[in-house]
Amino acid sequence: MNEKTMRKSRWQTVIFLLIIIVLTYLSSAITQFNFIDGMATIPEAVGWIFSNLMITQESLGKLPKILEKLNETILMSIAATTLAAVVSLFLGLFGSKTTKINNFLSVFARFIASVSRNIPVVAWSLILLLSFGQNSVTGFLALFVGTVGFLTRAFIESIDEASQSAVEALKATGATYFQIVSKAVIPQCLPQMISWILFMIETNIRNATLVGILTATGIGYTFDVYYKTLNYNAVALVTFCIVIAVLIVDFISNYIRRVIL
Amino acid sequence: MEATYIRRKNDGRINIRSGNKVDQVVRWTLILLTILTIVAFIFFNYAGLDLGSAITETANNLKVMFLEPALSHFNWGEATYQVGVTLGLAFLATIIGAIIAFFLSLMAATNLSNVWVSRIVRVFVAIIRAVPTVLWVLIFAIAAGLGSEAAILGMLFHSIAYLVKAFSEAFEEVDKGIFEALQATGANWWHIVKSGVLPSTFTYLLSWVFLRFEINFGVAVAMGAAAGAGGIGFDLFMASSFYFDLREVGFITYAILIIAFILEGFSTRLKSRYFPATSD
Numbered sequence: 001m002n003e004k005t006m007r008k009s010r011w012q013t014v015i016f017l018l019i020i021i022v023l024t025y026l027s028s029a030i031t032q033f034n035f036i037d038g039m040a041t042i043p044e045a046v047g048w049i050f051s052n053l054m055i056t057q058e059s060l061g062k063l064p065k066i067l068e069k070l071n072e073t074i075l076m077s078i079a080a081t082t083l084a085a086v087v088s089l090f091l092g093l094f095g096s097k098t099t100k101i102n103n104f105l106s107v108f109a110r111f112i113a114s115v116s117r118n119i120p121v122v123a124w125s126l127i128l129l130l131s132f133g134q135n136s137v138t139g140f141l142a143l144f145v146g147t148v149g150f151l152t153r154a155f156i157e158s159i160d161e162a163s164q165s166a167v168e169a170l171k172a173t174g175a176t177y178f179q180i181v182s183k184a185v186i187p188q189c190l191p192q193m194i195s196w197i198l199f200m201i202e203t204n205i206r207n208a209t210l211v212g213i214l215t216a217t218g219i220g221y222t223f224d225v226y227y228k229t230l231n232y233n234a235v236a237l238v239t240f241c242i243v244i245a246v247l248i249v250d251f252i253s254n255y256i257r258r259v260i261l
Numbered sequence: 262m263e264a265t266y267i268r269r270k271n272d273g274r275i276n277i278r279s280g281n282k283v284d285q286v287v288r289w290t291l292i293l294l295t296i297l298t299i300v301a302f303i304f305f306n307y308a309g310l311d312l313g314s315a316i317t318e319t320a321n322n323l324k325v326m327f328l329e330p331a332l333s334h335f336n337w338g339e340a341t342y343q344v345g346v347t348l349g350l351a352f353l354a355t356i357i358g359a360i361i362a363f364f365l366s367l368m369a370a371t372n373l374s375n376v377w378v379s380r381i382v383r384v385f386v387a388i389i390r391a392v393p394t395v396l397w398v399l400i401f402a403i404a405a406g407l408g409s410e411a412a413i414l415g416m417l418f419h420s421i422a423y424l425v426k427a428f429s430e431a432f433e434e435v436d437k438g439i440f441e442a443l444q445a446t447g448a449n450w451w452h453i454v455k456s457g458v459l460p461s462t463f464t465y466l467l468s469w470v471f472l473r474f475e476i477n478f479g480v481a482v483a484m485g486a487a488a489g490a491g492g493i494g495f496d497l498f499m500a501s502s503f504y505f506d507l508r509e510v511g512f513i514t515y516a517i518l519i520i521a522f523i524l525e526g527f528s529t530r531l532k533s534r535y536f537p538a539t540s541d
Contacts, residue, residue, distance in 0.1 A: 256286055
């Protein structure tokens, strides 16, 4: 590295930093975010959390009800992810370069994945809420649509990556399309796919809370009710339950991942 | 490897699926997921659901949304401004998160800090990640008041957790030789970070930050809708839950979609440039 390139890279760094600073300034102006105020609220907020968000004897009485809702939410996320995985498996097979049937289906699969992924879960749940009403199916469908988009992209990538040579070998033996998929592609990609499915289940449990607040179902709704009635002890309990649930799911999926990958 | 002997089925054929641990775990995971899915469908709360009419209605709604988008409660300028607010929220949460995450990940990387500090940071990050973003925002909203402060602080937490994981993994992959070479010249810890670790991982870190920005845009939309943080998400919430104006919902969805496509295009290019081998 001679002096000239070093000077050039130094200039690049300076310009880059300037752009970041300008963008930060613009963003804080447009969102009316005051950095000092914002940072100052952190200790205040932490203090408030420790003094008010306490689980009391009284709120523990609500535990069975909360657990029931939490159960519903977790089951909903798992169901949405599993069914989405089945759909994504087909879309992924159509979309991947190695296993595509024809170009039209490939583009179609990628298009569906891209649209359903890029419209946020919030938009889906608000759209579906209009006609499906306040029940678990709305939340389920909202999570389902978003998950299909994400998993299809992940599956396409893992199929593309894994199975090129095995597919060629099976083609050479005269295997049919179905045989290639079931004997080469799926066995090879399955651990990777399961890892993605587990990741999505975790994400969906967290998203389900958000969807629940919007569609008035599951644990999100329970949280919202206590939050709006200023029952902060119950809010703390709900949050605590969600944390425990997510950590347990995290632990199980980490174990599975360690074994299979 | 365990001792090899040929397992046979009852009729004497050789069992070609010898059933190692990986296969078993994969099978059990799939069986369990299937069972849980069926159980979920049995326990769903189907209150007030008429599936047939709901599906036709949704199809109809989607048709109106996507084919006849229009604005009625605000104009183009206002829409652009609100998209700007959402982008601004996402940007601030990402950039502040990246700065904090950088220092935390120096503490979390096993080759740069001691075992206990690294463990404590990791546990801390795991707990932060377990609380959904919307709950962080709502909890902060009580203390800081509704507005951009609460939203950014809430989003900050998950950004930090995500980036600490990505950054510390990047730091751990830095070649050991670089450390040794710098230590041999008498560099202290900060020198090593500044002239060894940072230059060799910088582009990598930058791509992660951009990926997080893409995620944060979606999160910012969600926070606008669910936690009143403002921006285009809030308009989306108002249009669909208060005005029931499908044409406006369609317009807002298009706006979000366009921004998301642009961001995705950028990050795909970054990915193919800096992460040629990995898929994530």
